[in-house]
Amino acid sequence: MRDIAESIAVWQAAGVRFAVATVVRTWRSAPRRPGAAMAVAENGEVYGSVSGGCVEGAVYEVAREVLDSGEAALRTYGVSDDEALEAGLTCGGTVEILVRPADDAHFPELPYVLGRITAERPVAVASILSGDLPPGGNLVVAPDTPDGSPGSSPGVTVRGTLGDGRLDGAITEQARGMLAQGRTGVVRVGRHGERRMDRLAVFVQSFAPPPRMLVFGAIDFAGAVARMGKFLGYHVTVCDARPVFATRKRFPDVDELVVQWPHRYLEEHPVDGSTVICVLTHDPKFDIPLLARALRTPARYIGAMGSRRTHEDRLARLREDGVPESALARLSAPIGLDLGGRTPEETAVSIMAEIIALRWGGTGERLTRTELPIHH
Template identity: 40%
Template structure:
């Protein structure tokens, strides 16, 4: 390569049905194909819940492949991994088909207005929810993929929070923020951020403890939300939030809880 690196190219004469199905599907799947060693040419489809369709053969330990596949899916990175089998070492290519990331914002405030277009530019499906009609209009959010008018429970139930979701709680109103936080913490959302000062965050953590959440669970909340970039404008705060979400998504050194 011009950059001085090298690559290995895996060439197939036709697209396998499992790859085609994964590419056309909603994501959350990994195609594991043996590209060298025992089981050469075999492939399986691994779902995010651990289900496996197909077989790599008796020699290849499926639990090991499943573990590596789910880790690759979590990192959203296709990799080739070495797997020890009863007949020697096999090289297995793990082709990741991740779900489209979703940004779920509760609170149609000025920061949310700036956050939506930035998130869309990074490939997120953007969903804004609020219980206040005046904050949730197409004039304010012309680019949002979905607007949901309602309280957190109804809104999050409609969304269906999953591991591809990043949740930003921005309403500045405890009657919305508190139930939204509880619901987000009970979900597998990969990022949960809440706006508010350090004093507000400390009070919020105390309240979450009295509500039955453990310190480990509470540590999932990023608050004050976003990386400390020193910005003051809504767009700068939105940038800090997206930077924090990106660090968490890819395991960057800036990721924090």
């Protein structure tokens, strides 16, 4: 829902009634992951996608029914189902989709959720899918200073309910753990939150802050990489020690533009396991202290631009600085996949393709030459 949050916030502010369809479970080669969402307004307008085009038509009709009835609905579309084939799910896999009304009467917590999402602050939403309670109902959990809402406790704000206080407490703890890991999925508990698997299925959707992309070196290639990073949902920072290059005119859309020595910036700002670091300066006076620091962080990806000869020199300098071989093995250099591109934009595609492949376990091979699942 993150990608449609701003759009549905406009609907809400204007008093437009709408329903939200969310992918809650997938099997095999489903085109989109749990959490993907599509919103349908009472005037017929649509934002988002739940399957990349396969079942949107069928889900649209369900959303219209949900708007009329005011009751949430759970639908499953699989390649072997007649309904799914009519809907167009010919790409394989199975998706389960929760469709629920999102007006003040049925989801009063939504403005709070949208506010957290747009402010890039963590929040989780739990909803019952199946069991002896009806689908729907929302429990919102935010790891934050409590605001006095019922159920709030030190370090967490809780809004809404799933219909049972003990169930709310159990799911709150589950949601806090899943949110800390940035994980979205289904948990199974007893009717009152007991550790049993036969009563309730609860979907927990985590909205963690977007991952960070740190681009060092304010060159033309950096502009293309930054634009691609923003397009893919990263919070993008461009950093360079040279103020003549690090200007808003050259980088108008980045979230943060910093004029500072790169290694000093990295020393002063935390890096987590979702952060990607792109070092594009290929200048030893910047690269060596920066990479020596970067390779001590838990960053998911660290890539450095430059020729193979430049990289060999870089490795020798880093070894002289005492960087161990195990850390050097984490370095992706020369940066990117072998796509044969030459322009800044083509190079940016190459770099982001490598980052995506690393994130999801892709091979970087042409799909026509593999027999692996399309969606890992």
